[in-house]
Amino acid sequence: MKDADSTGRHGEVLIGIMNRKADFEILQEELWYRIPVKSRPRAWPPDWLAIYHTSVFGADRYTVQYYGRVRRIERALRRDIFPAETPNLKSDREYYQIHLHQLERLRIPIVSAKPRRNPFIATTWCKFMEAGGINDLFDESPLEDQLWGELKARQIPAERQWEVEAGGKRYYLDFALLCREGKVDVETDGDTWHKSRTRQDNERNNAVTSAGWHVLRFNTQQIREAAGTYCISQIETTIRTLGGLQEETLAPRLFYELPEGPAQQLALFEEGPSYDLD
Numbered sequence: 001m002k003d004a005d006s007t008g009r010h011g012e013v014l015i016g017i018m019n020r021k022a023d024f025e026i027l028q029e030e031l032w033y034r035i036p037v038k039s040r041p042r043a044w045p046p047d048w049l050a051i052y053h054t055s056v057f058g059a060d061r062y063t064v065q066y067y068g069r070v071r072r073i074e075r076a077l078r079r080d081i082f083p084a085e086t087p088n089l090k091s092d093r094e095y096y097q098i099h100l101h102q103l104e105r106l107r108i109p110i111v112s113a114k115p116r117r118n119p120f121i122a123t124t125w126c127k128f129m130e131a132g133g134i135n136d137l138f139d140e141s142p143l144e145d146q147l148w149g150e151l152k153a154r155q156i157p158a159e160r161q162w163e164v165e166a167g168g169k170r171y172y173l174d175f176a177l178l179c180r181e182g183k184v185d186v187e188t189d190g191d192t193w194h195k196s197r198t199r200q201d202n203e204r205n206n207a208v209t210s211a212g213w214h215v216l217r218f219n220t221q222q223i224r225e226a227a228g229t230y231c232i233s234q235i236e237t238t239i240r241t242l243g244g245l246q247e248e249t250l251a252p253r254l255f256y257e258l259p260e261g262p263a264q265q266l267a268l269f270e271e272g273p274s275y276d277l278d
Helices: 021-030 055-060 125-130 142-153 198-210 220-241
Strands: 013-018 032-036 048-053 063-077 094-100 104-111 120-123 159-166 169-179 182-189 213-219 255-258 261-264
Touching (some): 013 021, 013 032, 013 125, 021 032, 021 048, 021 055, 048 055, 142 169, 142 220, 159 198, 169 198, 169 220, 182 220, 213 220
Antiparallel strands (some): 013 120, 032 094, 048 063, 063 104, 159 169, 169 182, 255 261
16 A cells, blocks of 8 residues: 555545445546535545445445545536536535545455444544554544543444434434443543533433433543543443343343453354445
8 A cells, every 4th residue: 555644634534425336436437526515524625535335335335445645626516527417406516526646445445334324534544544444433532542442452342423313413422332222322521622512512411312322421531540440341331231232143242340350241143234324
């Protein structure tokens, strides 16, 4: 793979969703990808573009395999991008047209264990190159990364930045855990960000709780000083209370405290997701 002359800037790599084979053919043949201007991600512009394949791509679904360095980005109307298209309600829609130097393929795909609905993921080149799964790409905060490391070390399959709709709004949960008898939302509350957001956090908690989620919130001190003890213990206790993790298996996975450390009841079979959210 090519080296990147990057320094770890958030958003230097943009993971874009691809849900139509015709659009992927355009990317392969003409080396461009489009994003509606109104849907532009906060981290902008990217130096690199990578593509997440949805369910329409068969064996390649739910993976990130293709990427390329951005050559230029232009703003254009749909009717100019697709001059042969019959005029319609979208003809005046404005897009960012992202042109690539070339399209490359990862030697090992970045796989998502469950279908994702995140339209874009902004990450760094380092995380992109080192990611073993889609959840390794997220670059939201150091606190979230630290807790993610503890969850991975214990093979607790949380989903990061998981989209839910609650109270008529759309929220992204820091970590989502799907259990047999409920769902867990784990939030990492950085002191600087949340000290002035008490009302918003309360409204969010109420909406998510009303939608059936059990909310666990950990502050900066708890994560920095006791992520592997207090935080993980609370998470594992909640998983146990809710009947174990709901995986695509014949048995739930439960967590137990033994004298030599935490143990888990392993699932009998590991299978991919059997449903489609696309």
